[in-house]
Amino acid sequence: MKEKFKSFYQLNNEELKAVWSNKDTIFIFDTNILLNLYQYSQETRDEFFKVLEAIEDRIWIPFHVGLEYQRRRLDIIKDEKSVFTKINKKLEDITGIVEKDFSDLNLKDRNLALFERKEKFKKDICDLVKSFQEDVDTHDATQPSVRSEDEVRAKLDKLFLDKIGEEPSEEFLNKIYEEGENRYSRKIPPGYKDSNKEKSPEEATFLFNGIEYQRKFGDLIIWKQIIFYSKNSDTLKNVVFITDDSKEDWWELIESRGKKVIGARPELKNEIYKEAGIENFKMYHTNNFLTDAEKYYDISIDENAIDEATEHLNQSTYSVLDKINISALDEYKSSLSALDQYKLGLSALDEYKSSLSALDQYKLGLSALDEYKSSLSALDQYKLGLSALDEYKSSLSALDQYRSSKNAIDINNAARKALDDLKASQNTIDKKKPDEDD
Numbered sequence: 530m531k532e533k534f535k536s537f538y539q540l541n542n543e544e545l546k547a548v549w550s551n552k553d554t555i556f557i558f559d560t561n562i563l564l565n566l567y568q569y570s571q572e573t574r575d576e577f578f579k580v581l582e583a584i585e586d587r588i589w590i591p592f593h594v595g596l597e598y599q600r601r602r603l604d605i606i607k608d609e610k611s612v613f614t615k616i617n618k619k620l621e622d623i624t625g626i627v628e629k630d631f632s633d634l635n636l637k638d639r640n641l642a643l644f645e646r647k648e649k650f651k652k653d654i655c656d657l658v659k660s661f662q663e664d665v666d667t668h669d670a671t672q673p674s675v676r677s678e679d680e681v682r683a684k685l686d687k688l689f690l691d692k693i694g695e696e697p698s699e700e701f702l703n704k705i706y707e708e709g710e711n712r713y714s715r716k717i718p719p720g721y722k723d724s725n726k727e728k729s730p731e732e733a734t735f736l737f738n739g740i741e742y743q744r745k746f747g748d749l750i751i752w753k754q755i756i757f758y759s760k761n762s763d764t765l766k767n768v769v770f771i772t773d774d775s776k777e778d779w780w781e782l783i784e785s786r787g788k789k790v791i792g793a794r795p796e797l798k799n800e801i802y803k804e805a806g807i808e809n810f811k812m813y814h815t816n817n818f819l820t821d822a823e824k825y826y827d828i829s830i831d832e833n834a835i836d837e838a839t840e841h842l843n844q845s846t847y848s849v850l851d852k853i854n855i856s857a858l859d860e861y862k863s864s865l866s867a868l869d870q871y872k873l874g875l876s877a878l879d880e881y882k883s884s885l886s887a888l889d890q891y892k893l894g895l896s897a898l899d900e901y902k903s904s905l906s907a908l909d910q911y912k913l914g915l916s917a918l919d920e921y922k923s924s925l926s927a928l929d930q931y932r933s934s935k936n937a938i939d940i941n942n943a944a945r946k947a948l949d950d951l952k953a954s955q956n957t958i959d960k961k962k963p964d965e966d967d
Contacts, residue, residue: 535798535799535802536795536796536798536799536802537795539791539792540809540811544809545811545821545825546825548767548769548809548811548825549821549822549825549826550825550826551766551767552587553764553765553766553767554587554766554767554768554769555587555588555589555758555759555762555765555767555768555769556584556587556588556589556769556771557588557589557590557591557755557768557769557770557771558588558590558594558770558771558772559594559751559770559771559772559773559774560593560594560597560598560601560747560751561772561773561774562771562772562773562815563590563594563598563685564598564601564602564605565773565815565841566681566685567602567605567606567609567672567673567681568605568609568841569834569837569838569841570668570671570837571668571671572831572833572834573831573833573834573837573838574681576819576830576831576834577815577819577834578684578688579828579830580818580819580822580826580828580830581688582688583822583826583828584822584826585688588688588689588692589689589692589693589694589758590689590692590693590694591693591694591750591751591754591755591758592693592694592695592696592697592754593694593697593747593750593751593754594751595689595693596737596742597747598685600735602679602682606672606673606674606679609672610669610672610674613665613666613668613669613672616665617662617665617666620658620661620662620665623654623658624654624655624658627650627651627654627655628651694754694757694758696738697740697750697754698740699740699741702740702741702742702743702750705746705749705750705753706743706746708749709745709746709749712749713745716778717796718777718778718779718794718796718797719748719749719752719778719779719794719797720745720746720747720748720749720752720778721778722776722777722778723744723745723746723747723748723778724745725745726744726745726747732744733745748774748778748779752797755768755770755801756800756801756804756805759801759805759807760804760805760806765805765807766807766808766809767807767808767809767810767811768801768805768807768809768810768811769810769811769812769813770793770810770811770812770813771812771813771814771815771818772812772813772814773814773815773841773842775790775814775842777794778794779793779794779797779812780792780793780794780812781793781794781795792812793810793811793812797810797812798810814838814842815838815841815842816835816838816839816842819834819835819838820835
């Protein structure tokens with residue numbers, strides 16, 4: 530059954546070992562593999578080149594891979610350099626926030642113990658940022674720049690000398706474009722996921738040596754050049770293709786408790802088996818390529834290089850950790866963790882600023898610090914005393930008013946009593962007065 534449906538089967542360990550050791554095996558690299566070398570640390574690049582040098586007599590790239598690499602190389606270098614600039618800008622922002630965000634609290638005058646703790650906190654953060662900046666600058670220095678000598682390209686030039694496919698004719702490309710429209714409409718791999726790659730007309734094509742290239746068919750051009758090369762080789766038996774493209778138009782992906790990569794699409798294997806007549810076809814991502822190079826070719830590979838390649842593959846946008854030498858991360862784990870927590874705290878800074886400006890709310894954030902309980906207690910007592918003093922002043926004012934009103938009431942009562950006595954006396958006199966008629 531396997532012989533009839535070979536494209537649905539994956540190579541086992543024994544078969545892979547034979548493929549790696551066979552002199553009639555060719556290792557072919559995609560454009561993204563060459564460009565990703567500019568995004569790895571120096572150590573990971575060295576490990577990758579170690580493998581290339583070990584299989585130097587069996588490596589090859591399609592013409593279109595070389596063309597895409599040359600066209601995109603400077604943009605990748607520029608983008609990588611800008612990442613280091615952005616990292617340093619973020620670190621400077623952190624230092625600036627630490628310097629400024631406590632300045633309006635006047636802690637030195639309000640609470641000397643808190644002020645001293647704040648100063649230590651500021652120094653620890655600034656020292657951490659400085660150490661991190663030094664590490665970033667070290668790795669920045671190992672990255673090529675757009676105007677410096679490109680050691681990565683120089684090594685690739687040497688390794689792939691006379692190992693690049695023939696430049697395609699206009700007729701060859703036009704046939705691919707015509708076939709590609711039909712394939713993409715029917716979702717036949719590879720490349721159909723790039724059918725809308727460039728929506729603007731001016732970016733959809735480019736010229737090289739007077740021939741127009743349609744960018745959306747880039748993957749299909751590479752695939753057709755691989756088949757053409759394999760078909761026209763007299764001795765080739767096995768093709769290994771290394772790509773960091775992860776889309777479904779290259780890989781068989783199954784959703785089973787998360788997305789699982791089974792291997793190359795069966796349609797691709799069936800096509801190259803049928804068209805080129807080869808015995809085995811295997812596809813790798815960089816991390817698995819390095820792992821199997823160690824396993825089947827007896828090449829020692831630093832585990833950190835495999836980890837970095839894996840992390841790079843998993844990230845669509847690259848974080849700070851992607852730009853730092855993976856082997857140095859263990860030294861920074863605890864400090865990076867503290868920095869990460871501090872940065873998370875900064876994200877809520879706007880909401881927290883109002884609390885920081887009011888000591889009675891700010892003390893809630895300090896309540897976890899046991900060593901400051903006594904000082905906070907004293908502060909609370911002082912504030913309660915101020916509150917009581919205000920109430921006392923108010924009560925004094927009310928007492929004075931009461932006393933004044935009480936005196937007025939006493940005088941009024943005395944006056945009323947005198948008036949009543951006077952009226953009573955007048956009534957008595959009136960009763961004793963003789964009647965005028967008598």
